[in-house]
Structures are given as structure tokens and as C-alpha cells.
Amino acid sequence: MSLEKPKPRVAVYICHCGKNIADVIDMDEITEYAKHIPNVALAKNYKFMCSNAGQDLIAEDLRSGKIDRVVVAACSPLMHEETYRRVLRENNFNEFFFEQANIREHASWVNLRDHKGAMEIAKDHVKMAVAKVSNDRPLIRQKVKVTQEALIVGAGITGMFAALDLANKYKVHLVERTPTIGGHMAQLDKTFPTMDCSACITTPKMVEVGRHPNIDLLTYSEIENVDLNVGNFDVQVRKKSRKINHLICTGCGACGEVCPITVPNEFDYNMGYRRAAYVPFPQAIPAQYTIDIDSCIECKLCVDACDVNAIDFNQEDEIIDLKVGSIIIATGNDIFDPSKLYRYGYQKYKNVLIAIEMERLLSSTGPTLGKVIRPSDHKTPRRIAFLQCVGSRDFHEDTHKYCSRVCCMYAMKQARQYKEKYPDSEVFIFYIDIRAFGKGYEEFYEIAAREYGINFIRGRIGDVFEKNDGSLIVRGNDSLLAEKYEIEVDMLILSTAIEARKDADVVGRFFGVQCSEDGMFMEAHPKLKPVDSLSMGVFIAGTCQAPRDIPDSVAQAKAAASSADNFMASGEVEIEPYYSMVQPEICSGCRSCIQLCPYDAISFDEITNTADINAIKCKGCGVCVASCPSNAIIQNHFTRNQILSEVRALKPWENYIIKN
Amino acid sequence: MVKNSDFEPYIVCFACNWCTYTGSDQAGVSRMQRPADVRIIRLMCSGRMEPRYAIEALKNGADGVIIGACHLGDCHYLEGNEKAVRRFSVFNKFIEEYGMNPKRFQFWHISASEGAEFTEHIKEYVSELKKIGPNSRKKIAAKEFKKLEEALIQ
Numbered sequence: 044m045s046l047e048k049p050k051p052r053v054a055v056y057i058c059h060c061g062k063n064i065a066d067v068i069d070m071d072e073i074t075e076y077a078k079h080i081p082n083v084a085l086a087k088n089y090k091f092m093c094s095n096a097g098q099d100l101i102a103e104d105l106r107s108g109k110i111d112r113v114v115v116a117a118c119s120p121l122m123h124e125e126t127y128r129r130v131l132r133e134n135n136f137n138e139f140f141f142e143q144a145n146i147r148e149h150a151s152w153v154n155l156r157d158h159k160g161a162m163e164i165a166k167d168h169v170k171m172a173v174a175k176v177s178n179d180r181p182l183i184r185q186k187v188k189v190t191q192e193a194l195i196v197g198a199g200i201t202g203m204f205a206a207l208d209l210a211n212k213y214k215v216h217l218v219e220r221t222p223t224i225g226g227h228m229a230q231l232d233k234t235f236p237t238m239d240c241s242a243c244i245t246t247p248k249m250v251e252v253g254r255h256p257n258i259d260l261l262t263y264s265e266i267e268n269v270d271l272n273v274g275n276f277d278v279q280v281r282k283k284s285r286k287i288n289h290l291i292c293t294g295c296g297a298c299g300e301v302c303p304i305t306v307p308n309e310f311d312y313n314m315g316y317r318r319a320a321y322v323p324f325p326q327a328i329p330a331q332y333t334i335d336i337d338s339c340i341e342c343k344l345c346v347d348a349c350d351v352n353a354i355d356f357n358q359e360d361e362i363i364d365l366k367v368g369s370i371i372i373a374t375g376n377d378i379f380d381p382s383k384l385y386r387y388g389y390q391k392y393k394n395v396l397i398a399i400e401m402e403r404l405l406s407s408t409g410p411t412l413g414k415v416i417r418p419s420d421h422k423t424p425r426r427i428a429f430l431q432c433v434g435s436r437d438f439h440e441d442t443h444k445y446c447s448r449v450c451c452m453y454a455m456k457q458a459r460q461y462k463e464k465y466p467d468s469e470v471f472i473f474y475i476d477i478r479a480f481g482k483g484y485e486e487f488y489e490i491a492a493r494e495y496g497i498n499f500i501r502g503r504i505g506d507v508f509e510k511n512d513g514s515l516i517v518r519g520n521d522s523l524l525a526e527k528y529e530i531e532v533d534m535l536i537l538s539t540a541i542e543a544r545k546d547a548d549v550v551g552r553f554f555g556v557q558c559s560e561d562g563m564f565m566e567a568h569p570k571l572k573p574v575d576s577l578s579m580g581v582f583i584a585g586t587c588q589a590p591r592d593i594p595d596s597v598a599q600a601k602a603a604a605s606s607a608d609n610f611m612a613s614g615e616v617e618i619e620p621y622y623s624m625v626q627p628e629i630c631s632g633c634r635s636c637i638q639l640c641p642y643d644a645i646s647f648d649e650i651t652n653t654a655d656i657n658a659i660k661c662k663g664c665g666v667c668v669a670s671c672p673s674n675a676i677i678q679n680h681f682t683r684n685q686i687l688s689e690v691r692a693l694k695p696w697e698n699y700i701i702k703n
Numbered sequence: 704m705v706k707n708s709d710f711e712p713y714i715v716c717f718a719c720n721w722c723t724y725t726g727s728d729q730a731g732v733s734r735m736q737r738p739a740d741v742r743i744i745r746l747m748c749s750g751r752m753e754p755r756y757a758i759e760a761l762k763n764g765a766d767g768v769i770i771g772a773c774h775l776g777d778c779h780y781l782e783g784n785e786k787a788v789r790r791f792s793v794f795n796k797f798i799e800e801y802g803m804n805p806k807r808f809q810f811w812h813i814s815a816s817e818g819a820e821f822t823e824h825i826k827e828y829v830s831e832l833k834k835i836g837p838n839s840r841k842k843i844a845a846k847e848f849k850k851l852e853e854a855l856i857q
């Protein structure tokens with residue numbers, strides 16, 4: 044009797060990907076080549092393997108009984124592995140009898156001109172995939188129950204909308220760092236392109252979030268720790284002490300009135316003041332007060348002033364443990380600090396402002412109650428200028444290459460608001476290009492130029508000088524007229540870039556989310572998975588992923604909410620069965636693997652004197668596999684045999700020897 | 704002596720799924736061109752990487768072997784890459800003992816968004832390997848393979 048395993052019968056399908064692969068790699072040559080690789084039963088090529096017709100091709104061959112394993116040589120497995128696995132599944136084959144050879148991202152696209160070189164790589168990648176698939180073993184995906192609660196980090200407009208959508212079905216924990224929700228939008232006065240009042244649309248949503256029975260609002264709180272158990276994330280939140288008991292505080296404001304300490308108000312970008320006992324702005328949610336313990340001198344005048352005895356200086360930070368099934372990160376953006384671009388004079392000249400400060404000046408709830416004044420003499424400026432792309436579309440160090448997408452629009456918005464308030468004033472916008480790309484945006488631009496008489500001058504400002512009276516001279520080159528300009532203005536507003544939060548990398552690390560080159564959170568796929576992260580069950584939305592305006596942020600919030608819903612809805616999630624197993628008959632009982640496992644998945648069985656891995660706890664990193672001195676541990680789908688067979692499929696000497 | 708003229712290095716890269724593999728995908732999507740010398744083997748984490756795979760590749764005549772791992776602190780499995788760094792800390796010395804140029808082995812940290820860095824590193828590495836010249840194991844590997852083939856035919 045023969046104990047030999049039946050020989051694998053591998054089918055290789057090579058995808059043209061339209062012309063993406065076929066233009067570089069000769070399809071007939073590689074198909075012929077594939078046919079002669081050991082274990083290959085048939086090889087075919089097709090225009091689009093991922094299309095229905097392409098999938099049918101595989102299904103037919105599977106059903107014919109001629110093949111039992113599949114290799115598709117096409118794009119990256121990160122793109123379509125799931126698509127092809129499904130074909131196997133639907134045709135009653137184990138979905139893990141599949142490997143994808145990456146001949147697009149790793150061959151044709153990086154060697155567009157070197158066709159011969161690309162072919163060599165493609166052949167090698169196909170060979171390796173055949174070797175690996177020949178050693179694949181049937182596996183079953185693990186099913187894990189998903190906790191029916193969600194965590195949202197950041198309560199700007201994005202986080203709030205995501206929370207409201209999800210809260211109809213799930214309990215939502217909304218964690219916000221500052222004492223109030225609302226984010227940047229709460230700081231705006233009006234919003235382009237419709238010019239509706241920002242507060243009128245934000246405040247009702249904030250109230251809704253604050254009152255929603257399914258939303259557990261955790262403001263003034265920080266993420267402390269996260270255990271990334273897919274579907275059952277363990278999250279620790281630090282609720283910072285406010286020294287005021289929010290269950291009792293009525294938000295009457297008596298403490299703020301007696302507090303003798305005034306400090307600049309962050310909410311007004313330090314242009315207004317607040318007390319040490321404060322709410323950031325009158326419509327803040329929650330409406331209860333907070334004592335900023337860093338500026339408080341503990342005079343305790345407020346303790347006596349509070350009629351309901353809500354103030355408690357013994358209150359400590361509280362650590363809250365949550366278990367959630369999915370997570371949405373909506374931590375928004377920071378704003379570029381232009382003081383490092385000395386030539387624009389920010390923080391050197393008093394009358395150079397940044398746009399978000401102007402936003403507060405224009406706001407009827409701002410520090411000047413909507414009156415635009417220049418900081419040097421509190422007079423209303425008659426001539427103002429906006430400078431676009433400050434920190435964006437710049438190749439210098441400390442600036443950003445990307446376009447921040449909202450600055451053209453908000454500058455025009457502010458210019459229009461200013462003109463409405465002071466009709467006989469003059470406004471200049473210095474720009475490189477005006478980018479008005481959204482619905483109704485170009486029309487907004489046209490009205491700004493035509494009806495508001497705003498002067499658009501193409502060409503960045505080169506230098507800014509301050510006159511004795513605080514007015515500013517701006518100089519530059521008008522690139523349309525090809526001549527120099529020198530203009531005197533009362534105030535200059537810098538349209539500063541939107542940039543990643545300073546602590547984005549730290550926050551990303553908690554959730555296993557990577558940052559892109561520009562520092563913002565990276566999506567799993569730029570087109571097909573715009574709100575997914577590479578970390579399963581963790582989604583990203585809003586300006587933490589890339590600069591965008593409110594309509595786009597809300598669209599992403601809703602997309603992320605529906606993705607999170609999708610993820611939790613069935614109550615179960617399937618995870619890759621790449622866990623590792625100890626072969627007890629080989630294990631020598633040395634215990635060296637036990638402390639290496641970062642997830643405490645390995646225990647020691649004192650009776651058999653061997654190690655044992657808990658398949659649910661194991662995340663499949665393979666550290667123990669590589670470290671076991673007895674080679675007793677196997678990692679599913681990445682066995683030693685498989686990896687060695689891939690390496691051995693390569694013949695690094697071949698071409699060289701032939702040539703010499 | 705083996706001649707160095709028009710020699711194209713043969714590089715095997717063991718890439719972590721979460722960083723270098725994705726980074727290389729990103730390089731592809733952005734059409735960043737690099738020498739056609741790199742074959743990529745996907746692992747779930749650099750912590751899975753064993754010395755024997757690198758030895759096997761070098762023994763068979765690969766001119767360079769790269770491990771592509773996440774940046775320290777960014778490993779998807781917390782600290783797999785740190786363990787890999789430790790595991791491979793003397794690997795260069797080891798292959799040097801065996802008469803190989805220690806530069807034939809590289810440990811890189813390339814994140815998922817660093818397609819450009821990956822491309823640049825490869826360009827530099829290829830020109831470095833061209834200076835070093837081909838791996839002299841190629842001939843032996845070819846001979847051994849021939850013997851094996853003949854044995855199979857008989």
C-alpha cells in the first residue's frame with residue numbers, strides 16, 4: 044500500500060490586467076513557461092481574471108476534476124486574494140488551496156521598460172506560487188463572536204456623524220480629548236459653499252449626540268491602551284479629572300464667574316480669554332464646567348460659589364475598560380504653524396493672522412463678537428489680503444507637498460464674509476491656482492470674483508514688511524501679468540495647510556493603523572477601501588486620513604459607520620487561520636517559546652511536558668515558529684516546508700551560468 | 704574568475720505583509736521604477752523569518768537577501784520585528800565566516816507607505832552588489848543541481 048500523497052494538480056491563470064501586465068510581460072511566453080513547472084496541470088491566460096468571466100474560467104476547470112489547486116498570477120494578493128478564494132469556496136474546494144503570484148505591483152509596474160527583467164521576475168513569482176500551493180493544506184477559518192459595541196475616537200463632525208449613524212443599532216463609546224465635542228467645525232462661523240451658519244448646523248447635532256441614549260460620551264478623555272483582538276478589542280480610556288462632578292453640575296457658570304484666573308482660550312485660538320473654571324464656548328456639549336488644573340491656583344473660591352456642591356478637588360482620573368467590536372478613528376487634523384516660514388512674519392508682525400484665527404474674528408460668538416479688528420490697534424482693517432498655499436504645495440522642509448483642498452474655498456468664504464460686513468473695503472487673494480472642485484464651488488468662486496469684486500492675483504507673496512503703524516507691505520511677482528507687485532494692506536491672513544495630528548503615529552500605533560508618507564492615517568486601498576485601515580475592524584474617516592471639507596468628511600463618516608455596521612452585523616467575524624501549532628511529539632519541553640509570544644498564547648502542559656498554543660489567542664506572527672530549537676511548531680499557511688519550497692523554486696544561478 | 708560585466712544581481716526579499724510587502728505594492732501603484740532584480744516572498748511578520756531561508760537563498764547563489772520589516776515599534780504583532788532584529792544580529796558575521804561578503808544580507812525597516820524609500824534602497828543595493836560582484840556559490844549550486852537532475856533521470 045502506498046502512503047504517498049496524491050500529486051497536486053495545479054492550474055495557473057495569468058491575468059493580462061487589461062494592458063497593465065500584458066504590455067510588459069508576454070502572455071504566451073509566460074503561459075508556455077508555466078505549463079512546464081512541476082505539478083502544473085494546466086496554464087491559461089485571460090484579459091481580466093477577476094471579472095466574472097475570468098472567475099468562471101477557474102470554476103469550470105475546478106468542476107472538471109482536472110485540477111485541485113489554483114495559482115493566479117495577477118495583481119497583489121492584498122487586492123484580490125479574497126475574490127479567488129471565494130471561487131474555490133463556492134466550488135466546494137478548500138479556499139486555502141490558492142496562491143496569488145504578484146506580477147503586477149512587483150513586476151510589470153516597477154519594470155515598465157525592462158520587459159525581459161519583468162518577465163524573469165514574473166516567472167520566478169509564478170514558480171514560487173506553484174511551489175507554495177503544492178504544499179498548501181486545507182484550513183478552516185476561525186469564527187470569532189463580535190462584541191456589539193463600537194468605539195469612535197474623536198468627536199468632530201466626522202466622529203459625531205459616525206456615532207449617530209451607528210447608535211441606531213449599537214452602543215457607541217465616543218471618546219473626545221477636549222472638554223467639548225464639535226471639533227474644528229464648531230470654530231467656524233459660516234461654511235462654504237452654501238454660507239449656512241456653522242453653529243446652526245453643528246449645534247443641533249452636538250445636542251443630539253449628547254442626548255442619544257445609545258451614545259456613551261467620554262469627553263476630556265484619552266485612549267490609554269488597546270488590545271487588538273479583532274472583533275473584541277479591549278480598550279482602556281483615561282477619563283481625565285475635571286474636579287467637577289458632572290452628575291451634579293448644572294452648568295450655571297457660577298464657578299467661572301468667581302474664578303480669578305484668566306488664560307487664553309484655545310477654542311478662540313488664544314485670541315479670547317477664559318477662566319480656569321470654564322466651558323470652551325457657550326454651546327459646548329457637555330455643558331458642564333471643567334477646571335483646568337494646570338492653570339488653577341486652588342484658591343477654591345469656586346467651591347463656595349457652587350450652589351450644588353459639584354466641585355470636588357479630590358476627584359481623580361478614572362480608567363474605564365471597554366470591550367468593542369469595531370473602531371472608527373476620526374481624530375481630525377492639526378493646522379500648519381507658519382511661524383517657521385519667517386518671510387511671512389507670522390508671530391513677528393501683529394497683523395499677520397492665520398485663517399482659523401480670522402474664522403474666530405468673523406464669528407458672531409467669537410472673541411470680538413464678529414467684529415473684524417486688527418490685533419495691533421483694534422481698528423477695523425480696510426484692506427486685507429489672503430495668501431494661499433501656506434505650508435501646502437511646497438517642497439521645502441517642514442511643509443507639505445499635497446494640496447490641503449479647503450484653503451481656496453475658505454479664503455474666498457472669509458473674503459466674502461468680510462466684504463459683506465465692510466462693503467467699501469478691499470480684498471486681495473494671492474494664489475497659485477484656485478481649486479474650486481466641489482459641487483457649487485466653481486460658482487462660488489465666480490460670484491466672489493464678479494459680485495464681490497475680490498482681487499485675485501496669481502503669484503505667491505515673496506516678502507512681507509511691517510510699517511511703523513502696523514500695516515504691511517507685501518511684495519511678489521504676478522505670474523499672469525509677469526510683473527512685480529507691491530501692495531500695502533492692513534492685515535494679512537495666511538491660508539495655512541491642514542496637517543496630520545502631532546500624535547498621529549502614537550494614536551495609529553494603538554490601533555495598528557499605519558501613517559502615509561504625509562503623516563496622515565493610511566487607508567487599506569486608495570480607491571476600493573477608502574475608509575478601511577489595514578487593521579481588521581478598524582476604520583478611518585475625516586481629516587485624519589487626508590485633507591477634506593465637511594461634505595466629504597460627513598460622507599466618509601457615513602461610509603465608516605456602515606462599514607463598521609457591516610463588520611459587526613452578522614455577530615461573527617472570520618479570521619485568517621494562520622495560527623501556529625505545537626507538535627507535541629517533537630516538542631522537547633524547553634519552554635523557550637512561552638515568553639516569546641507577545642499575546643500569552645502559549646501555555647505549558649505539565650503532564651505531557653510540552654508547550655501548547657491557544658489558537659484563538661494566537662495572532663499568527665510566527666515568532667515562536669522561527670525560535671523553537673526543536674522545530675516543533677508549525678504556522679498554518681506559512682509552514683517551514685512552504686517557505687523553503689518557495690526559496691528552492693528560485694534558481695539564482697541559472698541566467699548567470701548560461702551567460703558565462 | 705567570474706566576470707562582472709553586465710551582471711544583474713539576483714535578490715531575494717522576505718517581506719512582512721504589513722509593511723514592506725504593502726510598501727512594495729505602493730511603489731508599484733505609483734509606478735516607481737527599479738532594477739528588475741528583486742523577488743519577493745511574503746511572510747506575515749519579519750518575526751517569522753528564519754536564518755535557514757536566507758542561507759538557502761545564498762547557498763543557491765542569490766547575490767543579496769533582504770528582510771523587509773516594520774519600523775521598530777510599528778510591528779503589527781507588537782514586537783516580532785525586534786525579535787527578528789535580535790535573531791539576525793550576527794547573521795552578517797556568520798556569512799562572513801563562511802567566506803561571503805556580509806553585505807549580501809540586509810535587514811531593512813520599510814513601512815507600508817515607504818514605496819519610494821524601498822525603491823531607493825534597492826537602487827543603492829543593486830549598485831553596491833554590482834561592485835561586490837556575483838555570488839561565487841552560483842557555480843556550485845548549478846553543479847549540484849545538475850547532479851540532482853541526472854540522478855533523477857537515471
Ligand SMILES: Cc1cc2nc3c(=O)[nH]c(=O)nc-3n(C[C@H](O)[C@H](O)[C@H](O)COP(=O)(O)OP(=O)(O)OC[C@H]3O[C@@H](n4cnc5c(N)ncnc54)[C@H](O)[C@@H]3O)c2cc1C
Nearest residue numbers: 197199200201220226227234235374375376585586592593
Ligand atoms: C480655517 C478653516 C475653515 C474651514 N472652513 C470650511 C468650510 O467653510 N466648509 C467646509 O466644508 N469645510 C471647512 N473646513 C474644513 C473642516 O474644518 C473639516 O473638513 C472638518 O472640520 C473635519 O472634521 P473632522 O471631524 O474630521 O476633524 P476635527 O474637526 O479636527 O475633529 C477631530 C476631533 O477629534 C479630537 N481628537 C483628536 N485626537 C484625539 C485623540 N487622540 N483622542 C480623542 N480625541 C481626539 C479633536 O479634539 C477633535 O474634536 C475649514 C477648515 C479650516 C482650517
Ligand code: SF4
Nearest residue numbers: 630631633634636671
Ligand atoms: S520552543 Fe519548541 S520545544 Fe521548546 S517548549 Fe516551545 S514548542 Fe516545545
Ligand code: SF4
Nearest residue numbers: 640661662664665667
Ligand atoms: S505565532 Fe506568534 S502569536 Fe502565535 S503563539 Fe507563536 S508567538 Fe504567539
Ligand code: FES
Nearest residue numbers: 719748773778779
Ligand atoms: S508585522 Fe511587520 S515586522 Fe512584524
